[in-house]
Structures are given as structure tokens and as C-alpha cells.
Amino acid sequence: MTQKANILLVDDRDENLIALEAALTSLDQNLIRAGSGEEALKHLLGTDFAVILLDVVMPGMDGFETAAHIKQREKTKDVPIIFLTAQEIDRHQVFRGYASRAVDFLLKPFDPWVLRSKVEVFVELHQLKAQMREQARTLQRDLGQETGEPGKVLAEQLAQRSGQVQEELAELRRHIVDAYQDTDQPLVDGVRRVDRAFSRLSTLIDTLHGPED
DSSP states (O other): OOOOOEEEEEOSOHHHHHHHHHHHGGGOOEEEEESSHHHHHHHHHHOOOSEEEEESOOSSSOHHHHHHHHHHSTTTTTSOEEEEESSOOOHHHHHHHHHTTOOEEEESSOOHHHHHHHHHHHHHHHHHHHHHHHHHHHHHHHHTTOOSHHHHHHHHHHHHHHHHHHHHHHHHHHHHHHHHTTOOHHHHHHHHHHHHHHHHHHHHHHHHHOOOO
């Protein structure tokens, strides 16, 4: 059973957090609120997130500063961030946003379908990476205990599961192309990173499986 992903919603206004929850509730994931940048950073200390929706204009630590802190931490540097802003984005804002390695901007009032579709892709990427990490841990644990014929059986089972994951990646890739016409480069890059990680896992499985008799 796939574990639910955590999605962090960061905004200083309750009505905006309610709107985000209403747009994302159908994804059936864990939606976690933060009313400030400082509160968001506290959540990130002990919880793994698939994506962060981050308001730009907040009192005290604004969205850009919060994102910079997130990306400076080893544990959270790769978590995707989508900025939400009610203001027209000027060149300076775009520079600050991408300098903090955020992956996207959405203007308020946002289209709930667009927001949900973008978040869904990041959730699926997060869950696929979690599956591959779990498979790698299982591989290391079980092959430390099994040798000879049982080890070959295990490698065959992992090879079968890796084929299923590959099919899921292909379906996710088609979803991105259909929804965004391959123009949403951050999402495309995210899939490519998962592809590379999966390729490394598949190579390891093939090596363990050994040559055909």
C-alpha cells in the first residue's frame, strides 16, 4: 500500500490555507498547515514533504527567504517549492524565486485544477522515489541473507517489480506531456532525475541476476 505523501501549505492568511486545502483535498494526501516561514521550517525539521506551496508575501520571513533556508538544508534542499503570489511577478521577483531554486510560480487567485495537477505530479514523483529507496533497502537486506538459488529468485522478483515501476514512470511521463505539452521544464527535469535513479537500480538488479544460463 502506497504511503500518503505530506504536502506543506504555507500562508499567513487562514482563508488562503482553506482555499488550498479545498483544492487539494481530492488528492487524499496529508495536508499540513504553516502560518509563517518560521513555522514551515519547524515542520521541515522532522517531516518529509513531497512538495511545498509557499506564499511569497508574508510578514517577517517572506517566501523567498523561507525558500532560501529550505534549500540550504541538506535534508530539504531537493524538496520542490511552488510559490504563490497575488502580485504580478516582476523581473526582480523571478530572479529571487529561481535563485532560491523554486520550481514554479502560481498567481492568486489560482486555478484549482492547475494547482491540483501540478501538485499531483510531484506527489507521484515522491512516491516513486520512496518505492525505489525501499526496494534498494530490501535488496541490500535480503541479499545479505540469501546466496545461491534463493538469491537468484529474489533478483528475479526485484526485476519484475522494477518493470512495474518503469511502466508507472512511462505513464507519469505521458501525463506531463498531455497536461503541459512538455513545456513545464521543472516537472520534466524531475521525471528525468527519477529515470536516472531508476536506471541505476535496474543496473544493480541486472548485475545481481547474473547472465542467462
